[in-house]
Every structure is written in C-alpha cells, then in structure tokens.
Amino acid sequence: MKQTYHAQRRQAFLEQLDGQTAIIAAAPAVTMHRDVEWPYRQHSDFQYLTGLSEPDAIAIFAPWHEHPYTLFLREKDLLAEIWEGERVGVHGAEKSYGADKAYPISELPQRLHEYLGSSQALYYHLGMDAELDRLVLSERQKGMQLGQRSGDSTQSLHEPASILHEMRLHKDAAEIRRMRKAAKISVKAHKAVLKTLEPGMYEYQIQALLEQQFLTAGGCYAYPSIVASGTNACILHYTENRRKMRDGDLLLIDAAAMYDYYNADITRTLPVNGRFSARQAAIYQIVLDAQEAAIAKVKPKLPYSEIHATAVQVICQGLSDLKLLKGDLDGLIEQGAYRPFFMHGTGHWLGMDVHDVGDYQQQGQSRLLQAGHVFTVEPGIYIHPRAQAIKGQPSIGKKWRGIGVRIEDNIVVTTKGHENLTAGAPKQLRDIQT
Ligand code: GLY
Ligand code: MN
Ligand code: MN
Numbered sequence: 559m560k561q562t563y564h565a566q567r568r569q570a571f572l573e574q575l576d577g578q579t580a581i582i583a584a585a586p587a588v589t590m591h592r593d594v595e596w597p598y599r600q601h602s603d604f605q606y607l608t609g610l611s612e613p614d615a616i617a618i619f620a621p622w623h624e625h626p627y628t629l630f631l632r633e634k635d636l637l638a639e640i641w642e643g644e645r646v647g648v649h650g651a652e653k654s655y656g657a658d659k660a661y662p663i664s665e666l667p668q669r670l671h672e673y674l675g676s677s678q679a680l681y682y683h684l685g686m687d688a689e690l691d692r693l694v695l696s697e698r699q700k701g702m703q704l705g706q707r708s709g710d711s712t713q714s715l716h717e718p719a720s721i722l723h724e725m726r727l728h729k730d731a732a733e734i735r736r737m738r739k740a741a742k743i744s745v746k747a748h749k750a751v752l753k754t755l756e757p758g759m760y761e762y763q764i765q766a767l768l769e770q771q772f773l774t775a776g777g778c779y780a781y782p783s784i785v786a787s788g789t790n791a792c793i794l795h796y797t798e799n800r801r802k803m804r805d806g807d808l809l810l811i812d813a814a815a816m817y818d819y820y821n822a823d824i825t826r827t828l829p830v831n832g833r834f835s836a837r838q839a840a841i842y843q844i845v846l847d848a849q850e851a852a853i854a855k856v857k858p859k860l861p862y863s864e865i866h867a868t869a870v871q872v873i874c875q876g877l878s879d880l881k882l883l884k885g886d887l888d889g890l891i892e893q894g895a896y897r898p899f900f901m902h903g904t905g906h907w908l909g910m911d912v913h914d915v916g917d918y919q920q921q922g923q924s925r926l927l928q929a930g931h932v933f934t935v936e937p938g939i940y941i942h943p944r945a946q947a948i949k950g951q952p953s954i955g956k957k958w959r960g961i962g963v964r965i966e967d968n969i970v971v972t973t974k975g976h977e978n979l980t981a982g983a984p985k986q987l988r989d990i991q992t
Contacts, residue, residue, distance in 0.1 A: 563732050564609040565656050567725065571607060572621045574721045579623075579673055580681035582607060582718060583690055584615040597778075601686075602910035603722055605819055610655055612646060614663050616690070618673045619681075625659035628673065633662045667693055674701045674713070681718040719915065726909060727916030728930045733909065734970060736820035737932060740777060741968055741979035744814035744822040747771035748983040751811060752990060757830050761785040761799040764811065772815040780821035781912050783813035787830060791962025792942040794902065803830045808838055810962055814980075821912045823934050824980050825966035832992030838961055839987065841939050844876030845963045846985060848937040852904055856927065856935075856969055856976035863924035866904040869937040873900050877939070882954060898951045899941060905934040908968055931971045932979075938964030 571580070585601035600611045608617050608629065615631040632638075634647035651660035661669060674680065674697055684691050702713055729737065747768045754767060765785045772779055786796040787803040791810035803809060807830040814822035827842060834842060848869040855868055874890045877883040883895050890896065907914035909932060918925055940962040945951050968979040984990050 563730075564607060568607055568619070568627055568656070570725060571721060572619055572626055574725075575619055575621055575681065577622055577677070578679040578681060578716075579677035580619040580718050580721075581673075581694060582617045582619070582722075583683075583687055584610070584613050584617075586687060587613040600819075602726070602819070602915075603683075603718065606722070606726055606910060608655060610646060610651070616663065616666060618670075620673045620677065622676055623673060625657075627656065627658045629655065629657040629660045630663045630666045630669075631660060633664075670694070670697045671701060674698055675704075677713065679714045679716055681716045681721070683718055684715075723915035723917075726914065727907060728928065729909060729932050729970070730930070733820060734930075734932070736818050737822065737909070737968070737970070738979055740780070740815050740817040740820050740822040741824075742982075743772055743775040743777050743817060744780075744824050745980055745982040746775070747813070747815070748811065748824060748826050751826075752828065752984060755803075755809065755828060755830060756832075757803055757805040757807070759803050759830075761787055761790075761801050761803065761809075764809070765799045765813070768811070768813045775815065775817070777815035777817040780814045780816040780823060784811065784825075785813065786810045786962070789943050789960040789962070791827065791964075792940040792945075792960065793962075794940070805831045806835065807831075808834075808961065808963065810964055812964065812966065819910050821908060821910070822968055822980060823908055823912050823936075823966060824968070824983055825936055825938075825964045826983055826985060826990070827963045827965060828990050834987070834991065837958060838963075840880055841941075841958075841961050842963050842987070844873060844880075845937055845939050845965050846987075847876065848872035849935055849965045849967070852935050852937065853967065853969055853976065853978060856971060858926075858928055858971060858973065860927045861924040862918055862927060862933075865933075865935060869904040869935075870896060870900070873937060873939060882941075882958065883952065895952070898945060898948065899939045900937065901940070902936075902938070904937050905966075908932050908934050927971045929971050929973045933969060934966050935969055936964055936966030938962070940964075 582604050584604045587598055588596045590596045618628045629651040631651055632645050634645055648660045651657040682694055751764055765783045768783055769779055782797040784796055785799045787801055787809045788807040790796045791808055809830050810827045812825040814824045851872050852865045852868045874896050883890050907916045941958050943959045965985055970977050
C-alpha cells in the first residue's frame with residue numbers, strides 16, 4: 559500500500575495543529591436491513607489522512623506526544639475475516655499505514671486520556687458517533703478536573719474542519735488525477751446514453767447503462783443517479799427512475815462516477831427522440847449560454863460569487879427575452895425574480911464529497927478562486943407543471959410548463975485560467991440532436 563500522499567497530508571495536518579490534539583473517527587458501517595450492511599464508504603476526512611478504508615477506527619494526532627500519529631482499529635480475527643474480509647490489524651497499521659503506534663480499538667477507553675492531557679485545545683467533531691462523543695467528552699472533563707489542581711484547567715474544543723477542510727479544498731496533483739479519471743469514466747457513460755436513448759425506454763434502463771459504465775471502469779456511482787424524463791426533470795432530487803420515456807420528452811441525467819474516493823458530477827439534458835421542440839430548445843440555449851458565460855470567467859482571483867452572478871444575469875436576460883419574466887433586468891435580478899425557475903446555486907466545491915468541504919466565504923467576502931480549486935458549474939431552468947399554485951409565482955403559459963433543463967460540468971482552476979474536466983460530454987445543440 560502506497561502511503562506517500564497520506565503521509566504528506568498527515569505531516570501538514572500535524573504542523574497546523576500547532577501542538578494541539580485532534581481525534582478523527584472512521585465512518586460507522588450502516589445497516590441496509592436486518593444483518594445486511596450498505597457497501598462501506600469511509601468518511602472522507604478519515605480517508606484523506608489515513609488511507610484506511612475500515613470502520614471502527616480512530617486516528618489521534620498529537621504532535622507533542624511520543625507517538626504523534628496513533629491509530630486505534632480492529633484487531634486481526636481470522637474467523638471474522640473469513641466472513642467479512644481481511645483486516646489491516648494493529649501490526650499492519652504500523653507497518654503499512656504509517657502509524658507511529660497502533661492499538662486495538664477496544665483499548666481506546668483506557669488509553670484516550672494519555673492523548674488529551676498536555677493539549678490546551680482539542681480538535682474533535684461532535685455528532686458523528688454518540689458513544690465516542692460521550693467517551694471523548696468525559697475523558698476531556700476528567701483531564702480538566704485533574705488540571706484544575708495544577709492550575710491548568712481549560713481545554714477548548716474546536717472543529718477539525720477549520721484545518722482539514724481548508725486542506726481538502728485545495729486539490730493537489732494526485733487528487734486532480736483521480737478527479738480527471740472520475741470525469742473521464744462519467745463522460746464515457748454520458749456518451750453511451752446519447753447513442754442508446756430512444757422513446758419507449760424506461761428511465762432505469764438509462765440508469766443501468768450509466769452505472770454499468772462506472773462499474774466496468776473500476777468506479778461506482780458518486781451519488782444516486784438522477785434520470786428524470788418529462789416533468790420529472792423539474793424535481794431537483796428525483797431518483798425514482800421508474801418512468802417510461804415518451805416521444806417529445808426531455809431527459810435530464812445527473813449522474814457521475816466516483817473513482818478511488820474522488821467524484822465527478824455531470825448533468826446533461828437530452829431530447830429523448832433526438833430533436834428539441836422550439837420551446838425546449840429556447841430554454842436549453844439559455845441554460846447553456848448561462849453555463850458557458852459562467853465557466854468562461856473562471857480564473858485565479860475571481861470571487862467565487864461572480865460565477866452565480868454571471869449565470870443569473872444570462873438566465874434573467876433569456877427569460878425576459880422569452881417574456882417569461884417581465885420588467886427591467888436589474889430589478890429582476892435584485893428582486894430574485896428568477897428564483898421560481900432557478901432555485902439552486904450555480905455550483906459547489908467538488909472532491910471526495912460530491913458537495914465538497916471548504917468555506918465559500920472568507921472574512922465575510924466571497925472567497926477568491928485559486929489554482930487547485932475544483933467545483934461544478936450547473937445552472938438550470940425548471941418550469942414545474944404545478945408551480946403556478948405557489949404564491950407569488952409568475953404566470954406561465956401552459957406550453958412552457960413541465961420543461962426542466964440543467965447542464966453541469968466540473969471545472970478545475972489552473973494557474974492560467976481553468977480546465978473543464980467534463981467537456982467531453984456533448985452539450986451543444988448540434989451534438990445532441992440527430
Ligand atoms: N448531483 C448533485 C448536484 O448536482 O449537486
Ligand atoms: Mn452538482
Ligand atoms: Mn449533479
């Protein structure tokens with residue numbers, strides 16, 4: 559097992575801890591039903607630092623301790639390993655995973671205090687595991703009571719995110735390689751759909767085609783695939799994927815692969831019969847123009863909020879040209895008149911989590927983009943067939959209702975500007991119509 563990247567990250571994390579202690583927990587296994595579990599997916603923070611894909615593990619980082627990096631994890635157990643698969647074990651954690659010291663997870667309660675004693679601050683995220691929260695808080699309390707006698711009694715509690723998520727936001731070359739691979743697999747899957755799609759197919763058949771591509775390439779789906787035809791395209795988180803597609807429908811596909819813990823996140827909207835109607839094409843073109851205008855701006859030092867502002871501007875102009883919004887452009891933007899049609903942000907950070915970690919603001923201002931930031935650009939217009947019933951919704955002619963379009967790509971900021979990792983998935987009208 560190659561541990562170079564994880565070792566470098568641990569080193570950087572230990573340095574930034576500045577003499578304090580951090581406890582980072584593995585994700586718990588999750589029950590699917592009765593005694594069957596969902597496929598295990600490690601917590602991204604834990605994976606990022608340890609490279610260990612097992613539940614029931616705790617990593618402790620204590621730069622001041624004789625063992626700055628300690629892993630508590632499951633012991634080797636042949637009988638359990640015959641049923642569930644191999645475990646790294648205590649020896650393996652030291653030999654192959656870079657731990658300065660490893661102990662069985664069962665020894666955490668009696669050993670935790672050693673790691674809390676000499677630290678004025680503790681970095682620990684509450685709320686993931688109630689039992690661990692109780693143990694950590696009670697050991698911290700005991701430590702503070704002991705400290706009271708020696709006059710050194712408070713230990714402040716901090717979110718590890720303040721260090722770790724800032725690190726994760728900036729992707730290094732190895733991470734971008736994985737993201738490029740996840741993007742490549744996903745692009746190939748979207749291209750396969752374009753060749754296969756026709757009226758009469760079921761949404762789940764397209765889902766199967768996409769996910770077959772992800773699995774064949776050694777990945778899996780990054781998030782439940784959204785295959786939303788007809789008016790389902792107006793449901794942002796539609797994942798039922800049961801409908802039979804008809805001639806004249808649009809199909810919104812928001813689906814992509816995860817590869818070696820890194821995600822892509824692509825949306826394409828296609829005409830099921832290979833031809834957009836005039837109205838579908840008009841809406842599609844606005845979304846595409848908005849997306850392209852927003853992407854074109856991406857370069858270092860651009861305030862992140864400019865991307866959404868650009869997409870909003872183009873969408874408002876487009877909807878107003880079609881007379882779906884009425885009024886002067888600045889007023890429409892200021893009042894948020896586009897929100898009934900475009901009710902989400904234009905994107906999010908992308909990485910080990912699909913909606914990846916990292917602050918969007920710094921000192922109350924939008925963050926300035928830097929090389930190594932990766933995010934999605936995904937404007938949309940959704941004219942939900944029943945949105946008329948919502949108070950304050952502008953009145954929309956019947957013929958427009960039920961159209962939903964989103965287009966989403968994955969953009970990495972480079973020193974010179976940007977690279978679109980998912981540009982290979984066709985989106986121009988001439989490329990997606992027959
Ligand atoms: N697929 C989730 C999103 O686009 O944010
Ligand atoms: Mn997205
Ligand atoms: Mn998406």
